[in-house]
Amino acid sequence: MLKVEHLTKVYPNGTVALKDLSFEVPDGEFLVIIGLSGSGKSTLLRCINRLIDPTEGKITMDGIDITAAKGAELRHIRRQIGMIFQHFNLVKRSSVMTNVLSGRLGYLNSWSSTLGYFPHEEKERALAAMTRVGIADKVHSRADALSGGQQQRVGIARTLMQEPKLILADEPVASLDPVLAHSIMQYIEKLNEEDNVSVICSLHYLDLIQRYAERVIGLKDGVKVFEGLPSEINRAKFKEIYGEEAQDMRATALV
Amino acid sequence: METLKSLLHSLKRVLIIIAVIALLVLSIRVTKPDLVKLVSSFPKAKSIMGQLLRPEILGRESEKITVAQLVPVPCGSVANPEVPASGPRITVDPPCGNPKDKVQVRGYELPKNAELSIRWILPDGGLLSIKNAVTNANGELTETMELRPITAAVDGKPAQLAFEITLPEGKVVASQTLKDVLDAMFVTIFMALIATTIGTIFAVPLSFLAASNITRKGWLGSAVYYIVRAFLNIIRSYEPLVLATIFAMIVGFGSPFAGVIALSITTAASLGKMFSESVEGIDSGPIEAVTATGANKLQVVVYAVVPQIIPDFLSFTIYHWDINVRISTIIGFVGGGGIGYFLSQRINTLQYSQSGTALLAIILVVWALDFLSSEIRKQLV
Ligand SMILES: Nc1ncnc2c1ncn2[C@@H]1O[C@H](COP(=O)(O)OP(=O)(O)OP(=O)(O)O)[C@@H](O)[C@H]1O
Ligand SMILES: [Mg+2]
Numbered sequence: 001m002l003k004v005e006h007l008t009k010v011y012p013n014g015t016v017a018l019k020d021l022s023f024e025v026p027d028g029e030f031l032v033i034i035g036l037s038g039s040g041k042s043t044l045l046r047c048i049n050r051l052i053d054p055t056e057g058k059i060t061m062d063g064i065d066i067t068a069a070k071g072a073e074l075r076h077i078r079r080q081i082g083m084i085f086q087h088f089n090l091v092k093r094s095s096v097m098t099n100v101l102s103g104r105l106g107y108l109n110s111w112s113s114t115l116g117y118f119p120h121e122e123k124e125r126a127l128a129a130m131t132r133v134g135i136a137d138k139v140h141s142r143a144d145a146l147s148g149g150q151q152q153r154v155g156i157a158r159t160l161m162q163e164p165k166l167i168l169a170d171e172p173v174a175s176l177d178p179v180l181a182h183s184i185m186q187y188i189e190k191l192n193e194e195d196n197v198s199v200i201c202s203l204h205y206l207d208l209i210q211r212y213a214e215r216v217i218g219l220k221d222g223v224k225v226f227e228g229l230p231s232e233i234n235r236a237k238f239k240e241i242y243g244e245e246a247q248d249m250r251a252t253a254l255v
Numbered sequence: 256m257e258t259l260k261s262l263l264h265s266l267k268r269v270l271i272i273i274a275v276i277a278l279l280v281l282s283i284r285v286t287k288p289d290l291v292k293l294v295s296s297f298p299k300a301k302s303i304m305g306q307l308l309r310p311e312i313l314g315r316e317s318e319k320i321t322v323a324q325l326v327p328v329p330c331g332s333v334a335n336p337e338v339p340a341s342g343p344r345i346t347v348d349p350p351c352g353n354p355k356d357k358v359q360v361r362g363y364e365l366p367k368n369a370e371l372s373i374r375w376i377l378p379d380g381g382l383l384s385i386k387n388a389v390t391n392a393n394g395e396l397t398e399t400m401e402l403r404p405i406t407a408a409v410d411g412k413p414a415q416l417a418f419e420i421t422l423p424e425g426k427v428v429a430s431q432t433l434k435d436v437l438d439a440m441f442v443t444i445f446m447a448l449i450a451t452t453i454g455t456i457f458a459v460p461l462s463f464l465a466a467s468n469i470t471r472k473g474w475l476g477s478a479v480y481y482i483v484r485a486f487l488n489i490i491r492s493y494e495p496l497v498l499a500t501i502f503a504m505i506v507g508f509g510s511p512f513a514g515v516i517a518l519s520i521t522t523a524a525s526l527g528k529m530f531s532e533s534v535e536g537i538d539s540g541p542i543e544a545v546t547a548t549g550a551n552k553l554q555v556v557v558y559a560v561v562p563q564i565i566p567d568f569l570s571f572t573i574y575h576w577d578i579n580v581r582i583s584t585i586i587g588f589v590g591g592g593g594i595g596y597f598l599s600q601r602i603n604t605l606q607y608s609q610s611g612t613a614l615l616a617i618i619l620v621v622w623a624l625d626f627l628s629s630e631i632r633k634q635l636v
Contacts, residue, residue: 104548
């Protein structure tokens with residue numbers, strides 16, 4: 001269970017990205033965050049694994065205070081939280097294998113992994129992860145030789161290596177075409193269902209929200225303006241979250 | 256109004272043209288080009304170029320034989336020597352004499368068309384070279400020589416007249432000059448190599464300190480960032496030649512060490528700058544991603560930073576080695592050792608054909624390294 005309490009983030013330049021945000025994510029839930037560009041979705045996800053330090057508030061996972069963790073304890077928490085990015089964030093010049101293995105670094109001896117040594121069972125684990133997302137034939141390819149959809153699958157395999165309890169996905173399909181988007185979302189859904197991993201995913205397209213979300217939280221200027229089931233999002237609600245000007249463009253996806 | 260504007264416009268143009276012409280005239284007066292001299296010294300140029308273009312590369316292996324003949328000075332100081340009837344031999348006519356007498360010296364059955372050096376072996380064993388000569392097609396040689404007081408016999412021991420003959424059949428081998436040039440060239444290449452290595456070792460940490468995305472955080476980080484950057488810029492403004500001159504004065508002229516210090520410093524500064532720009536250009540995405548997996552700082556650097564910068568770093572380093580070889584050839588001129596020092600010495604002593612060897616070596620090495628470095632860099636992209 002992840003618990004976010006009164007979370008506030010003010011960037012050094014004074015931008016208030018999140019304002020007194022509270023919510024809970026029960027184990028195994030697929031939660032979708034929606035909101036306009038700049039509404040604070042990425043900021044929220046990055047606060048949860050502390051890529052960004054929150055200004056105020058508290059985040060706990062299974063009772064452990066993430067916001068207070070430091071050093072080894074923080075890394076220990078991070079390795080239980082997978083992250084999938086809009087731009088995949090792979091190391092382009094490294095092989096697919098190395099990219100996937102890097103998901104395991106939090107579990108490995110610092111010195112031997114620094115020298116590039118990975119135990120045999122970790123390579124097996126990496127191959128299994130790649131097989132699961134259908135890219136086992138790309139083991140030795142350089143990451144930048146893959147298509148966008150394949151790169152995102154490498155990203156998912158990297159996350160699998162962490163054996164995570166929670167996956168944060170920041171617009172995981174925003175750089176992909178609609179068909180690929182569904183295929184990637186299905187992999188994430190499978191992890192959620194088969195491995196009982198909680199998922200917090202930010203999405204922009206209503207059809208995806210309706211199809212994959214168990215629950216939805218809507219943000220506007222860093223404030224929670226909606227929390228409920230995807231079926232509760234109607235035209236009016238959508239307009240409220242996305243604002244008048246975005247109405248025409250977005251609403252078509254709803255019909 | 257319109258006409259005034261266009262008039263002003265043309266006036267401006269005319270003024271600019273006049274200014275440019277004035278600058279050109281001034282620069283010609285300052286540099287004093289002397290075309291007449293260039294043409295009138297054509298024979299000299301031809302001779303120098305001729306020698307430069309005939310670099311000394313091959314030589315004969317110097318197998319040498321010596322033929323000698325006793326010459327009593329004055330007559331009667333020692334018994335007149337016998338001359339063998341056959342084989343390489345020297346006859347002196349008359350066989351003895353007093354200082355200042357002229358004698359006719361003939362050599363028989365010597366190696367044909369061979370270069371030889373005529374010299375006295377003095378009674379005390381000292382050598383006195385007289386001249387170089389060449390035997391004719393029959394292996395004979397005739398010279399007229401003057402006896403000298405120094406060739407007088409001492410304590411019943413006469414001086415000998417000797418031909419030291421270099422055999423023309425000696426094997427063709429690399430000339431001594433070529434060997435010296437190669438030695439000096441190796442010094443230059445390794446001077447550049449060691450300087451590039453030392454420079455790179457310093458450049459790597461400096462580049463991280465001078466990269467805004469790594470260092471410029473908080474007031475302390477910002478301070479370090481600006482100080483290191485300023486430091487790099489100041490050092491980069493010193494020409495390696497100027498630094499090499501200064502260090503040559505300190506550690507001694509002709510020592511490669513001066514060149515190494517100078518090149519190391521400039522390499523550290525300029526690679527530091529180039530590396531830092533490469534570090535600033537890295538994608539923060541992979542760093543975020545690897546950090547998010549729970550990796551520690553060292554693992555993040557190894558798995559997310561290093562793969563992004565390594566091709567640039569290698570490529571810049573090789574490029575700089577190439578540049579350093581060029582600079583270190585010149586650094587020799589200001590006392591930094593290596594091929595430049597060799598070349599400057601030969602030019603100063605007018606040994607143009609040896610200079611030609613050095614120039615040829617420089618051209619070949621610079622060309623080869625240029626090719627090699629661009630090939631390696633192509634592989635790295
Ligand atoms: N590093 C930063 N420094 C200052 N302000 C920032 C920083 N990162 C984000 N912001 C600001 O914080 C607010 C929230 O940004 P955030 O990236 O969380 O929005 P988002 O919902 O993810 O938007 P998008 O859909 O475009 O990804 C925005 O106003 C943004 O300009
Ligand atoms: Mg975002």
